[in-house]
Amino acid sequence: MPVFSNLPEYRTDLIHKITDLREQEVLALVHTRLAANDDPLNIVEDCQEGLRQVGERYERREYYLSGLIMAGEIFREVMELLSPIIEIKFTGQETGTILLGTVAGDIHDIGKNNLSLLLTSYGFTVYDLGVDVPPQEFLNKAIHLKPDLIGLSGLITSSFDSMRETVRLLRESDNPQVAATPIILGGNQLNEQVCQYIGGDAWVTDAMTGVRLCQSLLADRKPSA
Template sequence: MSDDTLSAELVRAITDLDETGALALVEARLAANGDPFEIVAACQTGLRQVGELYEARQYYLSGLIMAGEIFREIFELLRPALERRAAEPAAGRILLGTVQGDIHDIGKNMLGMLLTSHGFAVTDLGVDVPAAEFLRRTLELRPDVVCLSSLITSAHESMRQTVALLKSELARRALNVPILIGGGLMDEHVFRYVGADYWAADAMDGVRLCRRLTARP
């Protein structure tokens, strides 16, 4: 079976919430020395489709939770290979959380796990995090990057308010902390509306951006 076929079947298994099938495909891919980052990319596609089905009300919240659990199990299978493939660890501190009004954590958890495997020190605030809490922890921890996550469109206004508060208070204190946003329904239009500094199309894109933003001269 070709890598492309395995990837397509993995996307389908995750979209169908087929835990047994998804894990078997990942194990087969790893046994054949498959690229763990390509497996992550297939997982992202499957998770994105699950999010779209949830938005279309074809899946309930339990479907999102199940998809997240499947990915957590897949990530544990991938962890050794990811750590071997990761480049020189990036020295950086990341503050991460899902904005207020959103309780979804699939994308956030994926980014957090990948960042950790790349050597970042990640502080995860969880879900439904108020803007004031993001500000408090940013001032306390002085991270290199603040990452805000949201899966649902109804939380984009909350994300916008969080970005506005962070930028205002950080500027008042002459602090420069880049704000990166991401989520299943993120695009250039949402990025402009929210007013963040950067946006990531997926978790691997988020890792690449964090590595670039924390690169030392």
């Protein structure tokens, strides 16, 4: 992860424009950087930092929920520009299948949607169950799809128990493949202690880290040549 305070001005400029929700200026700057052959992954990282700062403003009550939604929409528009380039870069690389969903009792989906966009751009096959997904539905879909990874999303602290119940149900499945599938937890309120309480294999608080984690976990599971 780059140290954002030490980035060149053209990168911090994008971060600030996203943080200030300047949609058209963000898109114009992305076009400019692509025309200059900037690495699209740098652009994604800058967008993720901007989204993180938007989240901090929301937590400080400087933004309403509409600000979070708008930031997510700006990121979606940016990814529409970047996805074709990223997809070409990763064409032919073996990825995997990921089952995603926001757990029961939580209807927040901005972070999950951002992760889904990024994973798809990186060549992953993503099955998104949506929001407020009961534990049994995660289990049923996991048995049917046999994903390589399962991602549980939850923004609010009250979703932790729902995550824990979902993990328990998956781990106790009679299907050995499902029971052994790595489970990633995603959400701004997560930390290592919470992850251990829930029983997940790993946790992330932003989408780009989530992509890297998925890549790492699947690389570790590949059989040795």
